[in-house]
Amino acid sequence: MASSLQVVMDALPFILGGTVVTVCAVAIALGMGLVFGVPMAVAQVYGNGLARRCVGLYVWFFRGVPILVLLFLxxxxxxxxGLNPNPFLISCCVMGCTSTAYQSQIFRGAIQSLPQGQLKAARALGMHDAGAIRSIIxxxxxxxxxxxxxxxxxILLKDSAVCYVLGTQEIMSxxxxxxxxxHEHLAMFAVAGVIYFVLTVIVLALLRRLENAVQIPGYSTGNGMAGFECKG
Structure with a gap:
């Protein structure tokens, strides 16, 4: 027991160094999902048939293929x-593409949960659809x-642990x-689990505070989540 604790203490700075890599990869993937997920959600709700089918095909593919397979693909x-692949960039790209598919459905559900009369009212006031969607919806x-x-x-934070198969120097790797x-597998993986758990608790607490700060009067979390689709 004492030897295991000493190994953990000696290895902790090295493992914590992977926290920066993990957080950066998750942040880039979330940012990518946000940038591309919002337009895809708008296209799926307000776009023409072709745009809806294209978005649906993208979502179907990236939600249907395991992230481990996508990494190798x-x-x-x-x-x-003929390119020299960088494990970190590939990890960010794969997680970002996958997150885009899921975030597009999160935003689509949020858009569809809003009263449809808002867009009609904006049109009655002379606003174009694009301006109404951008400023109101x-x-x-x-x-x-x-x-x-x-x-x-x-979920994306937990998925990032799979990226170690490419050699990305994150927590799990x-x-x-x-x-x-x-040969202290139990102790090392326990440390990794604690780090993932702490990161999750901290970020979710911050997002909960943000949610309470920007909450719309008259809309409960249950109403806002009505159309959301989550990973299993």
Whole structure:
């Protein structure tokens, strides 16, 4: 027991160094999902038939293929194109593409949960659809999406552990490296689990405070989550 504790103390700074990599990868993936997920949600709700089918096909593919398979698939595509793949960039790209698919459905559900009469009222006031969506619909939908977005963060953080298969130097990769060298697998993976748990608790607490700060009067979390689709 004492030897295991000493190994943990010695390895803790090295494993914590992977926390920065993990947080950066998750932040980039979430940002990518936000940037591309919102337009895709708008296209799926207000777009024409072709736009809806294209978004639906994208969502169907990235929700249907496991992230581990996508990591190897993207890695193979880079290699086949004669490029030198960077594990960190591939991890961010794969998680970002997957998160885009899920976030688009989170935002779609939030948009569809709003009263449809708002867009009609904006048209009656002489506003174009694009301006009404940007100024009236999306600000409300973004607020209602915070609970689903928080759920997406926690799932994406756990999915990031799979990226160690490409050699990305995140938490799981470093814990596995130390465990292989010291044979303290239980202790190292327990440390990794605690780090993931602490990160999740901290970020979810911050998002909960943000949700309460921007809550729309008259809309409960239950109403805002009515159309959300979450990962199993």
């Amino acid at each position: 993207f890695y193979g595509l880079f290699v086949s194109c 999306l600000p409300q939908a973004m607020r209602l999406s915070i609970p689903g977005w928080a759920n997406e963060f926690s 470093r814990a596995n490296a130390v465990a292989a060298r010291t």
